[in-house]
Amino acid sequence: xxxxxxxxxxxxxxxxxxxxxxxxxxxxxxxxxxxxxxxxxxxxxxxxxxxxxxxxxxxxxxxxxxxx
Numbered sequence: 853x854x855x856x857x858x859x860x861x862x863x864x865x866x867x868x869x870x871x872x873x874x875x876x877x878x879x880x881x882x883x884x885x886x887x888x889x890x891x892x893x894x895x896x897x898x899x900x901x902x903x904x905x906x907x908x909x910x911x912x913x914x915x916x917x918x919x920x
Contacts, residue, residue, distance in 0.1 A: 857904070859884045870916055883915065 863880045887908065
């Protein structure tokens with residue numbers, strides 16, 4: 853199920869979950885921009901340009917846990 857939330861909302865959610873272990877705001881926004889570019893370059897007619905999926909959440913979770 854896709855969520856349509858702003859990057860700022862995603863950042864605040866991440867802060868609530870990871871607290872002091874959360875990625876910096878700048879890193880989070882860069883990651884979201886890169887993810888958006890990947891999604892935009894994927895040839896999927898009618899597909900949203902940014903979709904929050906379990907795969908995306910898992911990838912971001914792994915990135916946060918393995919950074920630092």
